[in-house]
Amino acid sequence: MRQLITFRIGAQSLAVDIMATREIRAWSPTTPLPHAAGFVRGVLDLRGIVLPVIDLSARLGWGDCDPTPRHVVMVMQIGDRPYGLIVDAVSDIATIDSADVQAPPELGRDGDHDLVKGIVTIEGEMVMILDLDRLAGDCPLPEETPLAA
Template sequence: MNRQLITFQINGQTLGMDIMAIREIRAWSLTTPLPNVEQHVRGVVNLRGVVLPVVDLKAKLGWGLTDTDERHVIIVTSINDQLQGIIADAVNDIVTVSQDDLQPPPNTHDPQAPNFLEALATVEDRVISILALDRLAFSNPSPAEAA
């Protein structure tokens, strides 16, 4: 079975995600910061009347904060029925990979390190890190945590 992925660049790395999770790709726009959020949550933008949280995936992956400019884009994704924007340096293309071409990510032997990768794939001499989108989703606090 084949999968279609959209590939994009962050910090010089090629990442991919399932094309069915992508709702749109929009030009960079300034975010409105939110108080008391993790550093990788860059804020929110207005997406046709919907408040869209924007995540700095570079920061979430531990590669430092993105110094955004007009060349960056926001990839609007739907993860677990929740819209979320992801900052990317650039969008590359759509690729098709076979399940047989997917390899598990290497084991870092660090149980505290979050694993945001689902698999690795080699396409035309490029290694693409395929994101596990369900592990990138915002978690909604339970009522007890919110109180």
């Protein structure tokens, strides 16, 4: 058994391992970074730490998000640094049996399916489980640095 936190981007349901989730914050504008990947919205100050923020909709190839006060930033620990993911809304915490997770189908689409670790049905709805390491893997950023005082 394992626990996931589920959330929405548009009509899509997605999930990540709850153990990687550090906090959920209200949307606030980011500071853009020059020459960052197109899906990197910018950075936020997270209690003195530079938090890179990924537009998850753009990262998944679903188009850029236009954040509003209704959006949230999920702060995730990915590898040795925190990242923020812009999502429409956090839904629930789900406990699933690992045996119920199915591998995503091989669709031959530019490696986008590599971002999906598995698919599971929760309460009659298909939910894509994201691979956080791959999600941030193409996101070259400076080392974690405290903001200057």
